[in-house]
Amino acid sequence: MKIAMVCYPTHGGSGVVATELGTALAQHGHDVHFISYSAPFRLRGFHEHVFYHEVDVSAYPLFKYPPYDLSLAAKIMEVANEYTLDIVHAHYAIPHAISAYLAKQMMRGGGPKIVTTLHGTDITLVGKDVSFKAAVKFGIEESDGVTAVSRYLAERTTAEFAIKRDIRVVYNFVDVERFSPKAPRCIREHFAPRGERILMHASNFRGVKRLSDTVEILARVREKMPARLLLVGEGPDRQASHELARKLGVHDDVVYLGTQDSIENLLGCADLFLLPSSEESFGLAALEAMSCGTPVIATTIGGLPEVITHGEDGCLFAVGDVEGMASAALNILQDEEKLAAMRLAARHKAETRFRQEQIVPQYEKFYQEVLGG
């Protein structure tokens, strides 16, 4: 097949899924065309069957807000015509599904089929905005096929947007060879020179990630044992978390690593991964940690219970229950046998339920179904 992946290129779950899916499909022999405003950050090196088309946004002085959606639609149409695309796969409803629809309309019949994958915040945050809600619903209804990354997200979308069509659940996935306990490790002593335990969190540091909760958890754990918190990412809540760490007197043990392109090399270094989010449709970062053999302390929110089994490969608590999360972390960290068992269980879950080789064919099958009408 000839498939276009329309996605955000920045560090974020939807762009990661689009990139991993695209490169995996290319390995299966499909031609994959990435379309975005810059090259997706995980699209490193040369891949056979992979192409990249950059969307140029006109800076005409009349435009206070250059119309990216239109430029994207024009680029999708251009690529669709030139390469006779079969599928345009829009990752994230806004604006990608709408731009794909517009591209098809501009082609006046024929053209590729549109598959839209809902990732989470396009429904739970952006989609809630009254100015976007109708557009999100329209994008979902006008796509030829729609998938969601968890059962939770599919059900919530159906209910909140009064969707009558089927939304197929295709879980996110991980390359278990690359994200492996055997992956080239970071040098543990570099971050924990005195044998401290390592807690890790990776995200875009936005409000829903509750970054400050990770600092609260560290402060409680540190009352009982030496520990450090490695924070991977960048975003608006960084400063507030830093101020809290100072207030709680743990700032020397909070290490900001910035955005990292190869997080697989860091994850195996952590004893526990923290994801105390207030919204999370799936939690790809948690899955990647689990694949590296790192258990996850997270919340019972959204799709996280579909990924993490409480007491087996991680622990789940109510949003904001930093007390519960810290005492679970301590229990695990003080019990080597338990930690080892959870490490194995986390890896096993990734290998048996969310491995790339299992999930990518589900997308291929879905494309075939959509093409078959």
Ligand code: GMT
């Ligand atoms: O919140 C993020 O991490 C970014 C966001 C995105 O769209 O880039 O992530 C969403 O999509 C990921 C990939 O499907 C999911 O794993 C995340 O759970 C989801 N984020 C939220 O629902 C908050």
